[in-house]
Amino acid sequence: MRSYLLRRLIGMVVVIFLVLTITFVLVRLAPGDPAALMLGPDAAPAEVAALRIRLGLDQPIAVQYLTFLGNILRGDLGQSLFFNQPVATVLASRAEPTIFLALFSLLVALVIATPIGIWAAYRRGSFLDQMSITSAMLAASVPSFLTGLVFQRYLATDLGWFPASGYGGAGASFTERMRHLILPAITLGITNSALILRFTRASMLEILGEDYVRTARAKGMTERRVILRHALKNAGIPIITVIGLTFALLVSGAVVTERVFNLPGMGNLVVNAVLRRDYPVIQGTLIVVAALYVLVNLATDLLYLVVDKRVKY
Structure with missing residues (x-):
């Protein structure tokens, strides 16, 4: 190890x-x-x-x-040419919206994709299975900015359920700031649920055809126990892999959504830095994103040991 x-x-x-x-x-x-x-x-x-x-x-x-x-x-990411502040300070001030947006989006994606993927695999070939595949392809095909604009138009402007844009004022409370992330999180969560759904379904289909699953059923175990305790646990490694990669992609790839909803996150920051030729900010952001990717990959590999004790390094 x-x-x-x-x-x-x-x-x-x-x-x-x-x-x-x-x-x-x-x-x-x-x-x-x-x-x-x-x-x-x-x-x-x-x-x-x-x-x-x-x-x-x-x-x-x-x-x-x-x-x-x-x-x-020496741990110095440089000095921002535009803000005239250390790059680490600038990134830290913009990290909160991006991190929480990625977490909420991943939660939305898991709530949508995991149960549908499991049930679609269990009912392979059924109407629900076909609808889940079609919905996943549709969610992956529609760009997030279009989904975000539709949600802004109907859920925020017409119905007034959520804030249309922004991250609250200067003195906004933590709850108010998180409220501004609900609509962007739903937008990103729907878009990124497609990949998790397809991986969950494919992994469960492979496991449900194994001999030990048939043996568990032959012993009289309930379908719920067979699916959740035996099949899902053994199908967990591919699912954990795609969840880890999705989280890293959400942190680094939320640029369009942040622009649509005018969130002061790292995505908006790096776009403005490119337009201003703020070299240190661009470099610092990419360094942080690269470090996040490798750390998420390492954490994902270590989680394999938790899911399956047979995994050896």
Whole structure:
């Protein structure tokens, strides 16, 4: 187990290093001068040159890269060119909406997908099974921004059940902020429930055909116990895998939903950072997302031991 964890940690370091390098190169290949964008179109060339020197943008790319790596090793993600604050501070101020949106969306997806996937596998070939497959394909095909706009139109504007956009005012309570996340969470949850539903159904179909399931039924066990205790437990590894990947995707891929509902999350932040050529914020966000991905993958692998004691590393 120790050697496995050591290998995984080394792999995590390699992945993050590659992400750092690729991000650094791609960001600087983008057209536009951050200093000119910060000062505006009326700035004099001398002012732009002075700001480039102050920001270190006049140095060779290799020097900027080594400086960047050295700062990362010290835990310094850099200074935002637009906010004039440490990138870690900027990301921390935007993390709450994105994290809670991902958690609520995953909860909605699980509530929708898990029972339907189990029942569809148990009633294979039935009308419900066919409807579940069709609904999953429809949910995966409709873009989240369209679903969000429809929900805004009818559930927020017409019926007034939920806030249409925003994250509450400056003095909004935690409950009020979470209330603003309900509609975006439903939007993302419906879209991402399709993959979980299909994996749950496929895993359950495979397990329900095993000999030990037929043996459990032959011994007189109730269908509920056979499905939930024997079949679902043994089908848990693929389901846990797709749940972990879905959570990581929700954190990093909620950009469109955050823009539609005007949420001050990390997705909105990175879009604005790209438009402003705020290199440190773009790099810091991608580093955090890459670290989240590898940590979620590691946590998912370790959860296999909880679900199935036969798993050995």
